[in-house]
Amino acid sequence: MLFRKRTLILMLIDAMLINLAAFGSFYLRFEEGIPLDYYQTYYQTAIGGTILYLAVFYVFGLYNRLWQYASTGELLSIIYAVSVGTGGTVAAVYFYGLSNAANLPYIRMPHTAAIILWLAMVFLIGGSRFIWRILQENTYDRHVPGSQKQVLIVGAGDAGVLAARELKNRNYRDGRPVGFIDDNHSKQNLHLLGIPVLGTRKDIARIVKGHNINEVIIAMPSASGESVREIVQICEKSGVQLKIMPGVYDIISGDINVTPIREVQVEDLLGRDPVSVDLEEVAGYVAGETVLVTGAGGSIGSEICRQIARFNPGKLVLLGHGENSIFDIEQELRGEHPGIDYITEILDIKDREKVFLIFNRYKPGVVFHAAAHKHVPLMERNPEEALKNNVVGTQNLAEAADEVKVKTFVAISTDKAVNPTSVMGATKRTAEMLIQSLDLRSQTKFVAVRFGNVLGSRGSVIPTFKRQIAQGGPVTVTHPDMVRYFMTIPEASQLVIQAGAMGNGGEIFILDMGKPVKIVDLAKDLIRLSGFEPDVDIKIQFTGIRPGEKLFEELLTAEEGVTSTKHSRIFVAKPNGIDVKLLEELTHVVRERGSFLTRDEVIELLQTVIPAFRTKTAKAVVNQ
Structure with a gap:
């Protein structure tokens, strides 16, 4: 009813x-008034034009648009609709006049009047619509609660415009954009949406002080991690609140679904380019299939x-050992994608009979x-469990997949499998070798995907750092030179799925992890983002390298080498002899003795398949 009204x-x-x-149009055509001879033509134009224009405007959808958000697209729609309406009106008047020429003298519509009519319609209809946009853009209520916060936007590009409009759309409740910062010298002293570009990043401190800035929004989705880190450090010294505008990719993919402006996170300092996924290729091997995910x-x-x-x-089978986590992801998926058939199964992948039953x-x-x-x-303290779960569990799944002729089997591995110094890394390398060996005699395509640490995962250092900061410190780092590769969870998951689409069988795919990050730098960044100063407000304490750890992780062994793929972020390790x-023999021993294996026996078993594997920390762990 509201729409009809x-x-x-x-x-x-x-x-x-x-x-x-x-x-x-007629009045301007005839400067001294409309001649009597043309009144009939004028009436026909007014009456016929009213009917035709309204019909055309309705068909072109001019009555179902929110004109306070009008842009060039809406202007083009008005021009197209007016052009069609004007053409129809002129044609209707012409043919109506011809059909009545026997009874009335035919006076055609002047060409000039038709042109003036078109111009007048564009001006009047366009103006009536865009007046709402003009009012929206120029409403600047100084009495809106919270409007006294002064905001500086870093980046005078598309993202900066989005940030400024976001503040305006909220009626400035979250702050008023005072100006832009941009390193492009051609933009200096210019205005964007009526807001001036005040300087470059080197001027941030001066501008913050001179304009009483309370908040800075970083609106540079393509900026490198180093650039974001530099701006963060400048802003923190100036004592202002800091927020960031995520990349457009995050918004489109659904990772950002509430508001495009948020607090700066550690992930932003990594400065990763958006991962591009070949949607058609992925959909080609997933759409309509029954997909099973372990550790779901x-x-x-x-x-x-x-x-x-x-x-x-077609179906999505969620397989896991923890009932609560499986219940949570099932409920989330049913809410987000209700049209899919979800199946949940609680089991331990070491249970061979149940694994085969499910498959x-x-x-x-x-x-x-x-x-x-x-x-x-x-896992250094429980090496037999790592061996049972990571090796025998993987073998159970792989052999069950082979039996039911699964098309593609993708195993998630780790950079710790390369030249392993930990039991966990050695068991993951053994699991890689298992699926490669099975691929040689199976119709199933078995591939592994190897990548490093994942920010935000359960094993990530970030939750630990956040908890320690909340407690007032200290933040514990094992060694000042400890370096790791990092990825975000969505980034790693998308590349894993893409690698599955690319596999022919037997490959170990290596994900491009970018530049390695020093853990101590990560800790300092997180302390600063929490509003504190490292080693002043929150101390950093070095605790020593833990059992099984090494300072630097690797993605390849010297023997493997690497070849590129059609995806710029995915590589393939050359296969080794297995x-x-x-x-x-190893899996037979584990199945026979399993939980009764001693630490030394686990080490010796792993060394039979990975001769280079050594654990210098075994004695130290035993003595703990």
């Missing part, structure tokens, strides 16, 4: 404007489920294996 009001206004334009309740497994759900699988029951076409024990120090007999 609004449409009727707009049509009445347009009818008046059409008649005004018709009268004006974990940080990586749950994100893989979220990404897979976007591609409309035979659902016969998945694609499997993503994310379940694993991956906490390095904890002794299948030794692998079979």
